[in-house]
Amino acid sequence: MEKQEKIQILKDIVAIKSVNGNEKEVAEYLSKLFKKHGIDSSFLEYDKDRDNLIVEIGNKNSEKVLAFSGHMDVVSAGNEADWTSDPFKPEIRDGKMYGRGTCDMKSGLAAMAIAMIELKEENAAFNGRLRLIATVGEEVGELGAEQLTKEGYVDDVTSMVIGEPSGYAGIVYAHKGSINFKVESQGKNAHSSMPQLGVNAIDHLNDFYSRANQLFRSEIHTDEVLGDFIYNVTMISGGEQINSIPSEASLQGNIRTIPGYDNDLVIKKMNELIDELNQKDTYHLTLSIEANKISVKSEKDSDIAKIAQQVAKKQVNVDIPMVGVSGTTDAAEFTKGKKAFPVIIFGPGNETPHQVDEYVDVDNYLEMVDIYKEMATTYLA
Ligand SMILES: [Zn+2]
Incomplete structure (x- = not known):
């Protein structure tokens, strides 16, 4: 040609x-x-x-x-x-x-x-x-x-x-592999002057946020060819108005996995964390995996x-x-x-x-x- x-x-x-x-x-x-x-x-x-x-x-x-x-x-x-x-x-x-x-x-x-x-x-x-x-x-x-x-x-x-x-x-x-995930927190609205009548979805989401950062960042997992496992929350939103206890909050993130610290293991750990947090009174967190590439x-x-x-x-x-x-x-x-x-x-x-x-x-x-x-x-x- x-x-x-x-x-x-x-x-x-x-x-x-x-x-x-x-x-x-x-x-x-x-x-x-x-x-x-x-x-x-x-x-x-x-x-x-x-x-x-x-x-x-x-x-x-x-x-x-x-x-x-x-x-x-x-x-x-x-x-x-x-x-x-x-x-x-x-x-x-x-x-x-x-x-x-x-x-x-x-x-x-x-x-x-x-x-x-x-x-x-x-x-x-x-x-x-x-x-x-x-x-x-x-x-x-x-x-x-x-x-x-x-x-x-x-x-x-x-x-x-x-x-x-x-x-x-x-x-x-x-x-590397890649995981897109979303965590949603459901709470209950109340006037911000009477928080005892509501459930603060942002507070609960924040517990997940901090615990997951600790879980996935406290130790380094490395592959000799691919480098480090990476975990990041990249988007966050929540609340309805400034004087209301928020009934909804969510975060999204992207994870880059390596063979020694792979998608199945990471998703299992995330589910365990969610389950543990949901044991607490009024917590209602849900995890969805939106992309899962090994x-x-x-x-x-x-x-x-x-x-x-x-x-x-x-x-x-x-x-x-x-x-x-x-x-x-x-x-x-x-x-x-x-x-x-x-x-x-x-x-x-x-x-x-x-x-x-x-x-x-x-x-x-x-x-x-x-x-x-x-x-x-x-x-x-
Ligand atoms: Zn391409």
């Missing part, structure tokens, strides 16, 4: 506004592109206008199934007036393409799709299958990955590459990791280290599949995801097409 066409494909999909929805339009664009090159694809509907896309090439000569995966949704552009150019009209300046999703992660997704098309056109020799899994709703709870995993789409996968923006800074093989720690020296490092060294002459990161990805869902398989996160990009003036280096994007191709032919040799 010509370089200009590769750039145009990325521009086209960045121009599709798939902000927490409308991924179907991206899936249909890619499906048509594959069709044009004689490759069939299938859709898995998540919701209205939200379809995952699955594409496969190769053969069943071996058990090997290499999955390439990327999400089709993007986060909101924020205040569009802050952008130098329209976030949904991608523009190239000084070798960088600007636009929402250029980096996170439509460039990775497009590079994977183009790599498959070129491999097919070149009749690359495969010993196994190469499957592209394009997902919906990664940014809002890894919804597509969860659905695809439940429906068996990764049960036969033997290795996976997720094209999230790592650039050449590091190939990611581990990331940490991922794949093998550092898996075949696919080594291949990625070798191919990058050969093609762009960089030694890329294997690293762990804080942010969660679709891997948190995919790794719940029937069989364990190594996963790496390796794609074009930089530090600009979710920011104003997000961009991808066009050369980095184009290089990743060739890197993905050689990774596939090496893994499926």
Whole structure:
């Protein structure tokens, strides 16, 4: 495929506004592109206008199934007036393409799709299958990955590459888990001059707040690759008016977990604390877990990791280290599949995801097409 066409494909999909929805339009664009090159694809509907896309090439000569995966949704552009150019009209300046999703992660997704098309056109020799899994709703709870995993789409996968923006800074093989939680405290209104007639929901919530901070912050839990377990209350609200004893209060927070101090353990400890506090007279606290993504720690020296490092060294002459990161990805869902398989996160990009003036280096994007191709032919040799 010509370089200009590769750039145009990325521009086209960045121009599709798939902000927490409308991924179907991206899936249909890619499906048509594959069709044009004689490759069939299938859709898995998540919701209205939200379809995952699955594409496969190769053969069943071996058990090997290499999955390439990327999400089709993007986060909101924020205040569009802050952008130098329209976030949904991608523009190239000084070798960088600007636009929402250029980096996170439509460039990775497009590079994977183009790599498959070129491999097919070149009749690359495969010993196994190469499957592209394009997902919906990664940014809002890894919804597509969860659905695809439940429906068996990764049960036969033997290795996976997720094209999230790592650039050449590091190939990611581990990331922390994430929990979003909410604690609600229910009390009873009364005039603030007669508190004995009411139940102060803020006081009770504050007990949880202090006790949980003590519980999760008094000792440090660390993973050698991922770093520290993190607990934070990030939002709090309560009360109805200044001269009323508050009947409602709530807080929300985000937790970043590590394998040695994992989601199940943390949620168990939170429930125990809530139960203990609710033993007290008039306490009525409830915990809800609004997102629960486990940490991922794949093998550092898996075949696919080594291949990625070798191919990058050969093609762009960089030694890329294997690293762990804080942010969660679709891997948190995919790794719940029937069989364990190594996963790496390796794609074009930089530090600009979710920011104003997000961009991808066009050369980095184009290089990743060739890197993905050689990774596939090496893994499926
Ligand atoms: Zn992403």
